[in-house]
Amino acid sequence: MNSLAAVPHHHWVISLVCPDQPGIVHAVSGAIVAARGNITESQQFSSADTGRFFIRLQVESPADRAELEAALAPVIACYDMHATIDVVGRPVRTLVLASSAGHCVNDLLFRQHAGALPVEIPLVLSNHSSLRDLVGFYGVPFESYPITDAASKAAFEARVIEAVEEHDIELVVLARYMRILSPELCERLEGRAINIHHSFLPGFKGANPYKQAHARGVKLIGATAHFVTSDLDEGPIIEQNVVRVDHSRNPAELVAIGQDEESRTLSQAVKWFAENRILLDGARTIIFQ
Amino acid sequence: MNSLAAVPHHHWVISLVCPDQPGIVHAVSGAIVAARGNITESQQFSSADTGRFFIRLQVESPADRAELEAALAPVIACYDMHATIDVVGRPVRTLVLASSAGHCVNDLLFRQHAGALPVEIPLVLSNHSSLRDLVGFYGVPFESYPITDAASKAAFEARVIEAVEEHDIELVVLARYMRILSPELCERLEGRAINIHHSFLPGFKGANPYKQAHARGVKLIGATAHFVTSDLDEGPIIEQNVVRVDHSRNPAELVAIGQDEESRTLSQAVKWFAENRILLDGARTIIFQ
Amino acid sequence: MNSLAAVPHHHWVISLVCPDQPGIVHAVSGAIVAARGNITESQQFSSADTGRFFIRLQVESPADRAELEAALAPVIACYDMHATIDVVGRPVRTLVLASSAGHCVNDLLFRQHAGALPVEIPLVLSNHSSLRDLVGFYGVPFESYPITDAASKAAFEARVIEAVEEHDIELVVLARYMRILSPELCERLEGRAINIHHSFLPGFKGANPYKQAHARGVKLIGATAHFVTSDLDEGPIIEQNVVRVDHSRNPAELVAIGQDEESRTLSQAVKWFAENRILLDGARTIIFQ
Amino acid sequence: MNSLAAVPHHHWVISLVCPDQPGIVHAVSGAIVAARGNITESQQFSSADTGRFFIRLQVESPADRAELEAALAPVIACYDMHATIDVVGRPVRTLVLASSAGHCVNDLLFRQHAGALPVEIPLVLSNHSSLRDLVGFYGVPFESYPITDAASKAAFEARVIEAVEEHDIELVVLARYMRILSPELCERLEGRAINIHHSFLPGFKGANPYKQAHARGVKLIGATAHFVTSDLDEGPIIEQNVVRVDHSRNPAELVAIGQDEESRTLSQAVKWFAENRILLDGARTIIFQ
Structure with a gap:
């Protein structure tokens, strides 16, 4: 050398x-x-x-x-x-979608800002306005459009598509964006949209996974980062983490406990994507750490 | 004091x-x-x-x-x-059911023998003969009856019921016993039969969970000890453990990796049961560690 | 009820x-x-x-x-x-000491802001100015005083003591504050100052623990939150976490990997303190989770 | 292909x-x-x-x-x-040294017997006779020689050297063998002797690590498999695992809890050695999993 x-x-x-x-x-x-x-x-x-x-x-x-x-x-x-x-190290142009929960967005922005995540975030889009200040603090443009019906949802998704093209987006991150993407948008973003699901998939798909987890009495709760596909919560899994809980935790406490796993799992998945470490082998991911 | x-x-x-x-x-x-x-x-x-x-x-x-x-x-x-x-410490009279895989049986018997598990095992019943020597080494009676059809399955279960009464059994442990218990037997043993399922429930119920886990590409595999109910793999969960795997593992390797989690998870559940640490709250368990 | x-x-x-x-x-x-x-x-x-x-x-x-x-x-x-x-839930008045690294401070402030940490932070004191904006974003007063010699260190500590009294501080958190507190200050804050050490104590005390960890070739690195005592890195341990690493990681990568464990370990310790869950039994802590 | x-x-x-x-x-x-x-x-x-x-x-x-x-x-x-x-898969000729504790020996023998560990064990040598039956059950020759003084220790080690040559031994495993090897023997076996230490090294070197761990109040206990060198507990680390404990555990309970980590950590290290996955880079190991 x-x-x-x-x-x-x-x-x-x-x-x-x-x-x-x-x-x-x-x-x-x-x-x-x-x-x-x-x-x-x-x-x-x-x-x-x-x-x-x-x-x-x-x-x-x-x-x-x-x-x-x-x-x-x-x-x-x-x-x-x-x-x-x-x-190596080229920042990947990343669009972040969010709703009202800020823990994943905060984690992504803090890491990006600290130089620990090789992404460039030209825009955060949300269906709530609550994260405006946080996103603004990091100097990232923020737009929010409430979703109240089919029309406003379609408008939101149209703005997503527009932003993807406008900013030459390589990766869309659903950082606890709580709306289901339309099949058309899922297809259009295939292989370049990552979602964080707040359960250890394939357990507890769909809504309210922590409530489901409480009802079922599991002893570990978890989070799953996966590629978005039109088949809800069925996309290729990128990363998963779990944390131990016991009988004394109610659903609200599970939500709070699970947030740490959600943040780190999503940030890890985004990091691997940005470093070109994720390859697809059918419905499975290969992660070259 | x-x-x-x-x-x-x-x-x-x-x-x-x-x-x-x-x-x-x-x-x-x-x-x-x-x-x-x-x-x-x-x-x-x-x-x-x-x-x-x-x-x-x-x-x-x-x-x-x-x-x-x-x-x-x-x-x-x-x-x-x-x-x-x-x-405190009274050995619980425990009947073990097994098939051909020996890792869980070995773990239970070794711990019992070493004084680490407060159970007394008067009998191991199996539908295979392969564990005869291992069980015999620990001085525990062993009986095997092949299950090939409905009649032989019924006969096996009749022997289970007989043994439960004969030995005043308090706990039945399905230590990788690979046959589904009849609803009647499940009901009769309700609250005193523990099974080890080789997945992180509720993911991958039913047969071949490691094959399912491979196909789905999960990043953690696990094991679940639960009470037996007639609703297969739906009984109250007692303990769960997971271990990290990556894309390079084929289903056979997942089986081998998962065995350690199965053994320790089942032994832990049996220990808690024997120490009166498990209480039922509807479909959930309370574990007083 | x-x-x-x-x-x-x-x-x-x-x-x-x-x-x-x-x-x-x-x-x-x-x-x-x-x-x-x-x-x-x-x-x-x-x-x-x-x-x-x-x-x-x-x-x-x-x-x-x-x-x-x-x-x-x-x-x-x-x-x-x-x-x-x-x-229950009364916010504990907490003074945060920091240096240039922001991950622990960010984690504490974000959780406090999100309602997940029952503390009230009237002031962050640092020997660097780099976290001014971050702290300011959360509306918390920030003061920085460079420490370059014995006199400036004494002045910094005098300001700590003053702030403790001024704000009726119940807990002092050393959130990667990289200066050793004087024995006098340690004594004065005994039982109400928590430090995060970036190793799995008692391994790798003192400076550069990740460098030490790399040299020793450990397979897990960790973080330890402990009460501050005048005996450096020897105070009662409150919480510890580890994460797996392999031979391919250099010391700089260990630093980056370890930050997540540092943040969550410190925030956990602060949460338990604020909830009155930590009791001292000689040199050991009792944690009533 | x-x-x-x-x-x-x-x-x-x-x-x-x-x-x-x-x-x-x-x-x-x-x-x-x-x-x-x-x-x-x-x-x-x-x-x-x-x-x-x-x-x-x-x-x-x-x-x-x-x-x-x-x-x-x-x-x-x-x-x-x-x-x-x-x-690939050639069984490595392995000499096992033991004392009275059987959990590691049982784990190694069960895995070898089950085809999960590519080693061939021609002999177990112990300074206690208590494991004779267990070892015998697996059809492995067993010899015990009490060590009571310098002379009997020297004789034991002479038998080790003899056995290494007699059986063309490639790996010596100290499976909770509780005597310190002489510097001469350590040197002779350098790079081909693996010990399991019952702590998370470098914490708690030397005797009674669980007692030390209790006194220090650590929140995780662990086990470390490492190559034997004449510098006690300082040899290159191969594998480490930890398990969470709390204040309520006394030293005897820590011993019991730690045994699982010891067994699996040692068996993992032996497996990697037998699969030629361990290379030495100075004082550090490279593990090619």
């Missing part, structure tokens, strides 16, 4: 997905060598479920994007790869 | 359940004082769901059972209490 | 500590009955280490403080009790 | 360690291609602390060991690698 020290170089993150077969790693690493790269992080996975091979690399190299792409192009073609190439 | 030191005394565990109202603790503690007792452990819970009050006490006293019962009788009558009085 | 419903009543929290002996619970519950109280929560502990008995009660009663104190006075005298009587 | 299906092939595990530099992965994967191998699992790590590069591969190939070694030889020479090549 010393040989690289004197040359200015970039830090790339590369994800490649293709049908599994022998020789892939050799071919890919050959292209990296050709692009004068040094692999600083590497994870791979061969899926027995789908027969696909997944690899994520971080590579330091003096090569620019054109040179790197040129080196990888024959390999990508030969192995029929789906490839993404990005710069 | 020094005043008690010279007198031989007993260690009692007392559970009382009644409609909640002011004055219960004072009345109960008065009876304990009357029975020359010292409270060494005490937990109580007032259920907002059912309006019932639950208290569990451990009491050291030179009084014998008759004296203790006499002291408590007026309080029990006055407050319309359901009461149980037992000796 | 219905009989109480029509009368306006208070919710009291009572802590009592005394030498252990039979009859305490009966005497205390008798006083509660006399004060027309209903016990809604109760925990007790008899310490084998020190021979002391600890009880914490929550009591609903139409009685005012004078009536309640009058009812308890004979019991307190008879059993030589140390007693505290407070109102 | 279908092309390999008709040919009988082996499953190899390869570990390579060398000074870090660009091109290693390409060179290694080239050798794997040359040996007609398919990489089924791969992890790598570049240590910023020591400048060394670590890679572990699992490779399916019709090649025999000679062909595989021939393919790798030039790469190993060129990059100055330390290499180990083994067959």
Whole structure:
């Protein structure tokens, strides 16, 4: 690595997905060598479920994007790869949707502000106005539009779509946004919208999961970050956490206890997305930590 | 407490359940004082769901059972209490049902043998013969009867009922017994049969939960110990544990990983039962740790 | 309890500590009955280490403080009790000390603001100015005084003492305040100052615990909230949490990972303190959850 | 991969360690291609602390060991690698040392017997006779020699050395063996002896860690599996687990609670060792899970 020290170089993150077969790693690493790269992080996975091979690399190299792409192009073609190439640490343009609860929004904004979350948040959209000051404190534009009927809901979603295009949004985060997205919007955002559900899915889908959890008497409650799909609470799971509770907790206390798990689970999922660590293998996620 | 030191005394565990109202603790503690007792452990819970009050006490006293019962009788009558009085540490007569997997049976027998589980196991019944040697090593009688059809299943259950009476069984433990109990047997054993389910209920009820968990791509797998009811996998939950897994685990590996959680979760539930720490509040359990 | 419903009543929290002996619970519950109280929560502990008995009660009663104190006075005298009587949910006046890191301060302020932490924070004092805006957003006064030498440190501590008296402070929270308090200040604040140490004590005392943790190659890192004493990092432990890490994490990453544990551990400790749930038994804490 | 299906092939595990530099992965994967191998699992790590590069591969190939070694030889020479090549799943010859506590020994033997731990245990040596029956049940030879003085300790250790040679032992497991090994024996077994310490190291080194933990009032207790070195309780840490406890637990209860963590932590460490997943980077371990 010393040989690289004197040359200015970039830090790339590369994800490649293709049908599994022998020789892939050799071919890919050959292209990296050709692009004068040094692999600083590497994870791979061969899926027995789908027969696909997944690899994520971080590579330091003096090569620019054109040179790197040129080196990888024959390999990508030969192995029929789906490839993404990005710069490590580039902030991902993220639209946040919220309602009245502020714990997830606060957690995302604080981490972003502290440099712990590589996202850029050009806008927070909410169907309540209660988070205006908090969002404003972090210098992020905030718009709220009450949702009271089908028309106002459609208008809200139209504004979402507009904002996605206006700000070239790469990720939409539902930070305890309490309205169900329309199937059309779910489809349009597929693979780039993350929701936090306040239960340990697949237990307690739908509304009032903490009330359900209390009624069922579970001993652990949890939170699940997952990709949004039109099949409610059924999207690919990204991250889950649980916390122990006992019989003495009423539903309101479960809500309070669960908020910590919601915040950290959602922020973790967003971080992994922003770092290109999440790949999809059918209905399952591969997380390259 | 020094005043008690010279007198031989007993260690009692007392559970009382009644409609909640002011004055219960004072009345109960008065009876304990009357029975020359010292409270060494005490937990109580007032259920907002059912309006019932639950208290569990451990009491050291030179009084014998008759004296203790006499002291408590007026309080029990006055407050319309359901009461149980037992000796701390008395081994609970436990029948174990098993199939071919040995991890839960091994864990129960090892702990019992090591003095860590206050149960007495007069018999293990299985629909497989594979655990004969393991059970025999611990000096516990073992009987196996293959279940191949309705008749052999009925015969097996008849033997269970017979054994329960023959050995005055207080607790039946389904230690990865892989057959569904008949509704009649479930009802007969209600409140005194504990099952270990190999998922984090209410997720993944029914068969092959690890296969379901793999398909759904959950990030934590778990185990649930619960009372057996005729409503499959819906009985009151006693204890749950989870362990983190990632995308690289296939269903067979999930099975192996989950076994540790199954063993410890079941043994914990059995220990609490044997220590009279589990009370029922509708469909929920109260665990007085 | 219905009989109480029509009368306006208070919710009291009572802590009592005394030498252990039979009859305490009966005497205390008798006083509660006399004060027309209903016990809604109760925990007790008899310490084998020190021979002391600890009880914490929550009591609903139409009685005012004078009536309640009058009812308890004979019991307190008879059993030589140390007693505290407070109102459930009363915000505890809390002074926060900070340096440049904002995660703990943000967590405390957000929770306080959201109604999840029963404290009132009249002032944040810091030896850095970097948190001025954050603290200001929550409407809390903020003062910073750089500490560069012995004199400026003494001046800072003099301001702490002054603020404690000025605001009638009940709790001082060191929210990643990175200066060692003088022995005199430690002594003066004994039992009412909580620090968050960024390691799983007693491992890695002193400076740079994450660097130490990396060098030692531990597989879990943690945080410890403890009472401040003049014996550095040796005060009674209130709460601890850990999180799994692996060999790939460098010290800077451990710092980032550990911050979540620091925030939640400190906030938990502050919450328990504010709810009168922490009692001292020699060098150990009793936490009545 | 279908092309390999008709040919009988082996499953190899390869570990390579060398000074870090660009091109290693390409060179290694080239050798794997040359040996007609398919990489089924791969992890790598570049240590910023020591400048060394670590890679572990699992490779399916019709090649025999000679062909595989021939393919790798030039790469190993060129990059100055330390290499180990083994067959996936080969049972590692393991000598177990024990004292009177049986929980770790039981856990190891049960897992080995159940096919969950790829070790072969030709002998258990103990300074107590109490585990004779348990070990015998699993068909493993057992020898006990009381240690009462320096001479009997030296004789015990001489028998350990003899057994290591006699059975060509690759791993020595101290399964709650309660005697300190002599520095000479520690040195002789360096890198191939694993101990379980009953605390969360580096807290509570030395004797009676649970008593120390109680005195210090920690809120989590733990267990640490580590390589044995002559510097007591200072060897490289392999795995750690903790479990929550509260003020009510006395030292004897902590001992009982901690046993579960000890068993699972030690078994996990042994499993990783047997699967060639542990590499040493100075005083730290790299665990390729």
